[in-house]
Amino acid sequence: MSNLRQRFYIENCPVRGEVVQLTDTLHTILKQRDYPQAVEVLLGEMLSATALLASTLKIKGNISLQIQAQGSFKWAMAECNHLGQLRALADFEEDARFGQASDSSTLFSTLQQPILFINIDPEFGERYQGIIALDQPTLAGCLMQYYALSAQIPTHIALASDAQAAGGLLIQLLPRTEEEKEHIDEDLWPRLIMLTNTLKADELKQLDAQEILYRLYNEEDVRLPEVEQLEFSCTCSxxxxxxxxxxxxxxxxxxxxxxxxxxxxxxxxxxxxxxxxxxxxxxxxxxxxx
Ligand SMILES: [Zn+2]
CATH class of the missing domain: 3.90.1280.10 (HSP33 redox switch-like)
Known part of the structure; x- marks a missing residue:
């Protein structure tokens, strides 16, 4: 059983990333309700995504993703705080189209007038809410487009989930210093994207974080700080x-x-x-x- 987030850096490159894996934390969250498969897959992807995005924040607080729609799928939300505590929930009416899914595209294709929000709630300071266009087939695609348009930080995201395990990988090309620009390896980012795209959904769900990083980037000098634990926790009281x-x-x-x-x-x-x-x-x- 692993519920963890592994940060990684590539030595001498302005690149950092995260790998997230959820097993029994995912089971605990999914068993709160009787979800059909397409909803389980969506919630698993949303949980992985919030755990990845939470790591990019430098504040104490909470980050959540929230989808609202008309039609038989009503809403879903997932959130993660700076302590790695996660929770998620969805509301829907029965619909035969929710029965089977391999990724979020199945559920996305059924949504009517959907809106995807990203909320950042710092412990101190002002709340941020952004709207993410839902015009890509998958959640990972929508988030990458959001980063491309709003954050201007080249970001690549992979998400995978089923009822047993969820996984996510995020890699970012950070702003470069003047010195780094002098010794620029123009090939680096396209090469990393190409390598990351070779990762299969089953590998992302099932392999150890370190194994994933070794398979993808063994030509690079990957550095791993200490792993962080993730867990289910509810903020109700x-x-x-x-x-x-x-x-x-x-x-x-x-x-x-x-x-x-x-x-x-x-x-x-x-x-x-x-x-x-x-x-x-x-x-x-x-x-x-x-
Ligand atoms: Zn509660």
């Missing part, structure tokens, strides 16, 4: 539920109590249950049961 009740207000809470006492709040991501009896709910507003 008693406090957040209390805040939500306070937010809807005393009258709405009283209305809810008259229909449902105690109030039950279920977290869709992890199936945790939070309950508030009338006394507890009213105490949030400084009231007592009369």
């Amino acid at each position: 008693q406090q957040k539920c209390e805040n939500a009740l306070i937010h809807i207000g005393e009258d709405a809470v009283k209305d809810t109590l008259s229909a449902q006492n105690p109030i039950e709040m279920d977290c869709q991501f992890c199936n945790a249950k939070y309950t508030f009896n009338a006394e507890e709910a009213l105490a949030l507003f400084g009231r007592h049961l009369s």
Whole structure:
């Protein structure tokens, strides 16, 4: 079982990358709901992608990808924070087209009026939301196009997933210093892309990160810092539920109590249950049961 992110550098080159692998973390997330295969594959790719993208951020906080659509597929979201904690969820109606899939293109082809958002929520500072055009066949293709248009950092991304394992690889050509520009190897980036494209989806899902990097780039001088662990973790809490009740207000809470006492709040991501009896709910507003 491996749930990890391996950063890599290529010595003397302005290139860095990441390999992500998810096994039992993926199983834990997928078993929260009864997902058809195309949705499992999409969520696996989205989880791998957020784990890759989180590593490119230099801030503490959270990065999420979110797809919204009309039609039988409603929405999906996956997120990863700076601690490598992941969660994901999707909502959909039954549709025979969701039965089988080898990559995200199956589900993408069924989406009606889809929008793909990328959200960055720093612990401190302003939230960023960008819209990623969904006009490529796969999630990896859409993300690469987004980087090409918005970030101006040449970025190559590969994603693969099934119900058992998900994997991702990201490689970036970083801005070069004046000295690096003098000794430029113009061939480097096209060569790395060509090598990366030889990686098969099954290899990305099944091989060790180090094995993948060795197979792809054994002609290059690849450096590996310490591997980072990834895990499933939900950010729901008693406090957040209390805040939500306070937010809807005393009258709405009283209305809810008259229909449902105690109030039950279920977290869709992890199936945790939070309950508030009338006394507890009213105490949030400084009231007592009369
Ligand atoms: Zn939760």
